[in-house]
Amino acid sequence: MANSQNHLAKETSPYLLQHADNPVNWWAWGEAALEQARNEHKPILLSIGYSACHWCHVMAHESFEDKDTAALMNEYFVNIKVDREERPDLDKIYQLSHQVLTGRGGGWPLTIFLMPDDHTPFFAGTYFPPQRRHGLRSFKEILTALHHAFADRQGDIQQQNTLVREQLQSLQSSPSEIVALDEKAMALFSQQLMEQYDTRHGGFTPKPKFPHPFTVERTFRQWFIYGEEQWPLLQAGLNTARQMAKGGLFDHIGGGFYRYSTDELWMIPHFEKMLYDNGQLLALYAWAYQIEPDYYFDCAIRQTAEWTLQEMQSAEGGYYSAQDADSEGEEGKFYTWTPKQVSAVLNEDEAFLFEQSFGLNRRSNFEDTWHLHTFMDIGQLAEKYQHPRSDIQGIIDRSKQRLYRQRSQRIRPATDTKILVSWNALMIRGMYLSARVLNEPRYELSADKALYFIKQSLWSNGRLVATYKDQKAYLNAYLDDYAYLLMAIIEALQNHWDNELYNWSHEIAQSLIHLFEDPNDGGFYFTSHDHEQLILRHKSYNDDAMPSGNGIAAAALQYLGLLSGQTGLLNSVEKSLCATAHRFMQYPVMYCSMLNVLDAYFHSATIIILRGGADQMQAWQALVFKKYLPDLLCFAIDRAIELPIEMGDKEPLDDIVCAYICEGISCQPPITELDEFRHYLDHKSKHRPILTVDQVKTDQH
Numbered sequence: 001m002a003n004s005q006n007h008l009a010k011e012t013s014p015y016l017l018q019h020a021d022n023p024v025n026w027w028a029w030g031e032a033a034l035e036q037a038r039n040e041h042k043p044i045l046l047s048i049g050y051s052a053c054h055w056c057h058v059m060a061h062e063s064f065e066d067k068d069t070a071a072l073m074n075e076y077f078v079n080i081k082v083d084r085e086e087r088p089d090l091d092k093i094y095q096l097s098h099q100v101l102t103g104r105g106g107g108w109p110l111t112i113f114l115m116p117d118d119h120t121p122f123f124a125g126t127y128f129p130p131q132r133r134h135g136l137r138s139f140k141e142i143l144t145a146l147h148h149a150f151a152d153r154q155g156d157i158q159q160q161n162t163l164v165r166e167q168l169q170s171l172q173s174s175p176s177e178i179v180a181l182d183e184k185a186m187a188l189f190s191q192q193l194m195e196q197y198d199t200r201h202g203g204f205t206p207k208p209k210f211p212h213p214f215t216v217e218r219t220f221r222q223w224f225i226y227g228e229e230q231w232p233l234l235q236a237g238l239n240t241a242r243q244m245a246k247g248g249l250f251d252h253i254g255g256g257f258y259r260y261s262t263d264e265l266w267m268i269p270h271f272e273k274m275l276y277d278n279g280q281l282l283a284l285y286a287w288a289y290q291i292e293p294d295y296y297f298d299c300a301i302r303q304t305a306e307w308t309l310q311e312m313q314s315a316e317g318g319y320y321s322a323q324d325a326d327s328e329g330e331e332g333k334f335y336t337w338t339p340k341q342v343s344a345v346l347n348e349d350e351a352f353l354f355e356q357s358f359g360l361n362r363r364s365n366f367e368d369t370w371h372l373h374t375f376m377d378i379g380q381l382a383e384k385y386q387h388p389r390s391d392i393q394g395i396i397d398r399s400k401q402r403l404y405r406q407r408s409q410r411i412r413p414a415t416d417t418k419i420l421v422s423w424n425a426l427m428i429r430g431m432y433l434s435a436r437v438l439n440e441p442r443y444e445l446s447a448d449k450a451l452y453f454i455k456q457s458l459w460s461n462g463r464l465v466a467t468y469k470d471q472k473a474y475l476n477a478y479l480d481d482y483a484y485l486l487m488a489i490i491e492a493l494q495n496h497w498d499n500e501l502y503n504w505s506h507e508i509a510q511s512l513i514h515l516f517e518d519p520n521d522g523g524f525y526f527t528s529h530d531h532e533q534l535i536l537r538h539k540s541y542n543d544d545a546m547p548s549g550n551g552i553a554a555a556a557l558q559y560l561g562l563l564s565g566q567t568g569l570l571n572s573v574e575k576s577l578c579a580t581a582h583r584f585m586q587y588p589v590m591y592c593s594m595l596n597v598l599d600a601y602f603h604s605a606t607i608i609i610l611r612g613g614a615d616q617m618q619a620w621q622a623l624v625f626k627k628y629l630p631d632l633l634c635f636a637i638d639r640a641i642e643l644p645i646e647m648g649d650k651e652p653l654d655d656i657v658c659a660y661i662c663e664g665i666s667c668q669p670p671i672t673e674l675d676e677f678r679h680y681l682d683h684k685s686k687h688r689p690i691l692t693v694d695q696v697k698t699d700q701h
Contacts, residue, residue, distance in 0.1 A: 255303030282430025317453030522575030551593025604664030
């Protein structure tokens with residue numbers, strides 16, 4: 001029987017709806033819930049999670065579905081449930097608060113207790129068990145203790161709250177001294193990252209291991225821009241990408257990457273699949289494939305793109321948010337196998353090679369079942385069994401396809417079908433890049449559908465809306481929505497020029513600056529100037545599971561400013577770099593997206609505009625797309641298209657292709673010969689000498 005005091009039944013978030021039948025008197029975040037807390041003078045129990053979160057499900061089952069626990073929650077607190085994917089503003093603030101209160105990072109579920117009047121947090125944690133275990137007090141003990149503390153220790157709480165608010169504000173403050181922009185951060189990045197590198201298994205953290213695509217891609221850029229002395233860093237990045245693609249982090253049967261690996265081997269993941277991870281990883285593997293056309297990079301691109309097409313794209317065009325880790329009440333059940341299940345699908349020879357490759361001839365690695373992890377790769381199998389590599393590859397690929405059809409008959413994990421602009425933009429970018437690198441028009445068509453869906457359904461009167469579900473668009477959009485989308489449109493224009501898209505990119509850029517830019521210190525706030533007032537207005541520069549909105553905003557504005565010649569956009573980029581220089585000069589490994597902007601600032605991003613017939617330009621584009629050329633953007637514009645006025649001098653010449661090339665604000669004479677264009681691109685592939693760490697230390701002394 002539904003709880004009449006639970007207010008979540010009319011929400012659209014799948015995560016909130018998962019809790020609509022709890023005996024807890026849940027509210028969604030909003031004025032009604034906040035007013036009740038003030039009126040009743042009860043602290044707020046804020047629970048933040050998301051639909052694919054395994055430990056969120058565990059705590060919900062153990063505590064939120066338990067009547068005795070719910071009774072304590074309802075008596076002592078006003079209970080608010082938040083979907084962190086819909087309200088990243090709240091999540092960022094209270095994850096940071098958790099760090100301030102506990103001295104360690106947070107996670108999900110986030111369980112945090114707020115004052116009823118000003119919403120300052122006075123206690124924070126993540127998962128709490130129903131009984132004491134693993135050194136954790138039970139959730140009911142926590143509830144009771146906090147109730148008594150709130151009633152009896154108001155003075156202590158108020159004193160702590162003052163310190164918490166001061167510390168939160170200090171984390172956002174700008175330095176009093178301006179730090180000059182220079183390239184010493186690049187050398188320090190190399191040193192810091194190689195100190196963290198796992199030389200045996202790949203990756204840059206101990207277990208658990210997260211993919212961190214922007215960190216890996218940064219190793220590619222560092223090698224490309226600063227030369228062969230960065231070869232070890234490049235190999236660290238490529239090896240990490242290869243280990244992730246070969247390991248259990250990747251779904252070898254259905255495609256797509258899981259959230260993270262619980263071990264140092266990339267073998268056993270938490271099995272939820274997030275759109276934002278996979279969009280970034282598609283882009284990463286497209287870049288990796290340009291550097292080294294490896295079989296496993298190819299598999300990562302194709303299978304992830306196919307998973308996106310088959311399982312994550314709505315009929316309307318937008319991409320869904322996530323897939324759950326659990327099915328039939330068990331984590332990973334949909335994805336794991338037994339040797340008997342495999343041999344029932346494959347013939348004897350196929351099953352033998354498949355088991356050798358993926359370890360089904362070894363001890364089980366996940367709760368008496370086998371999660372697929374590459375123990376012998378294609379090359380090792382070919383060498384051991386003296387078969388051509390192409391034959392082994394064909395057998396493995398066919399086996400995957402047959403097992404996919406068999407697995408499709410199982411009960412699937414749930415899919416979170418809400419559509420988020422920022423996450424969609426990451427996937428749109430990944431699909432456009434993959435389409436170019438693999439010459440696969442289906443991926444481009446998929447990205448087009450998603451991009452134009454956003455334009456039609458989530459953009460109105462110069463404003464974006466953050467989320468869409470059940471034909472309803474809602475919630476004020478955040479910096480990431482504008483920044484990621486602007487970058488996605490720039491990718492789209494490289495796949496196919498469209499004046500309407502180009503004009504839209506300028507509208508988004510102007511809205512981004514108008515709504516989010518800090519006019520005093522530079523950079524961009526996470527929330528717009530007219531957003532709901534919260535205890536902190538967050539401005540984040542470091543990359544996390546997703547790249548910094550500031551970093552992507554600056555990069556996209558930089559590209560658009562160079563393409564259009566609008567110096568106002570470039571001024572915003574320089575102010576953003578200056579605003580964060582004191583951060584990335586000290587610990588650059590946390591600021592990869594800002595370092596990418598710094599690259600283009602010092603080394604001049606290149607804009608190429610091709611004019612000619614569409615068929616004629618294909619060969620020219622192909623030369624660009626097969627090379628890894630970061631910070632080189634190439635736009636092929638059919639001779640029949642009338643250019644925007646700011647690009648009016650890029651006219652087609654007779655019946656030939658013409659390449660207009662500008663490096664930064666310096667433009668070259670047009671190129672009209674394909675061989676000359678090829679020579680130019682070959683020259684662009686040469687690398688500059690690196691500024692070494694020793695040089696940095698010498699300069700500092």
